[in-house]
Amino acid sequence: MSDDHLSLPLVLINLLGVAGIVVWHLQGRDRPTARLIVQILFFTGMTAVLGFSGILPHRVDETHLKGIVAFLATSARVLWWTHLAWAAIGFVRIYIVLERRPREARLLQDLIVAVVYLGVALSIMGFVFDAPIGTLVATSGVVAIIFGLALQNTLGDVFSGIALTLGRPFVIGDWIQLSDGTEGRVVENNWRSTYLLTAAHNVVVLPNSALAKVGLTNLSRPDETHQITLTVRIAATHMPHFVEDVMRAALRGCEQIVKEPPPVVALKAIDAVAIEAELQFRVAGPANRTPARNEVIDLVHRHCKESGLSLAMPPQSYLYAIPAPSEEPRSRLSGTF
Template identity: 25%
Template sequence: MTALGVGGVSIGLALQNTLANLFSGLNIITSKKVRPGDYIKLETGEEGYVRDIAWRYTIIREYNENLIVIPNSKLVSATFKNYTLPKKEMLLPIECSVSYGSDLDKVEAVTLEVAMEVMKYVPGGVPNFEPFLRYHKFDYFSINFTIYLKVKKFIDHLIVRHEFLKRLYRRYQWEGIKIPFPIKAGYLSEKDKKIESDFPHNPSI
């Protein structure tokens, strides 16, 4: 009797997990919040294209072609971002900065020209999208802004960002627009200066 009881509990637990995954899979399929072909990123860091949604598990294909198998009961209760919904096109914000003393109107005009060129000629860009730029911070050594582009689907952000940064850097060099780098300035009090003068630097020490 004891053996039958333990066996019954084991079978019950196995069926419970199976049924949980089964109903979760049905929930995923009918809700259409995740579909084959969607690009998703889980809160745990895993990301990739949804390759298949079976009754018990969902398969995700990573960039490197590895497959991630996730039980449906875990996926249905997980927090994730779907980069394909509500539509495949998505904004691509890119953070940039220029040095103090820059002509901000010129920076805006030049940056937008490069962005429109990328939208028109780089595969993955949305040709009819009009990029826009917003300044947002006076930083320690730079004036920061964000330029907004748009890509046809999530994976396109790689090549669009790549081409935009290359072309922008080349254009900034041509236009004489300086991209800043961190600078730290040190100041000595009169007391510190006196101490330093009392102990002159000796390269031989």
């Protein structure tokens, strides 16, 4: 093909490519469907011009082109591959949606977009600039190994973040407790780390790789209600059923606890000194534990005082009578000193 024969189609392809970029940006991010339609229209127009002109975007056969025409041919192919990538990404952003799982959908979209960009970049280098793809892939593999060894901790955090996102052991807003005792509400979760807001109003930053290795308890599932147990020791001079009735009355008067399911009074043990009762009740959430426990203790004390119940001493304060050692008769020594 002559340079004059290709000049007009190449100019037209470049104009369509630049115009498509401008219109795509003018659409704005809040109109993804309109952006995709514009992208498809301009990409279709560029492909039609390439087809009618006999130009193949995946083959470099115009090596005889010189000057401005060679530049137009290169830029036309680059724009065509770029619009192809954007059209594919537009489909991914709109149609790959996981219902009620926006974080997983976003993660899957980002992974596919990264693959699309990588494939298009390699295609441009190989089909437009005639670079040796095999050598590039081999070189990039060596570079990837070097970077992987240098950034293994960061990559561990990233892949652990992917695993946590797909496994969904928690979401933003959940209250979790780690096996080492760390406890707080999840306020942020990204590719590298998770942020917890503790009850002391401090932010704890946990690398995802460390978080994936420790056991955690999600206190917000299946709901935010949280069970608390409180042990009370009553003097054994009172009847057990009377002790149970008084404890139930104390729990019924508490406004800080959840009424459904109802609180439970479990008589756990009895000895010559005390009746041990365990009060089991739920609160609306982990943040309500302290005020609820305080109210229950106050009401238990009031009801015990009004009902004549006496609190028993803790087991570690028991006094045991230790027999005094027997005195052996003194041996009489013969003689005087």
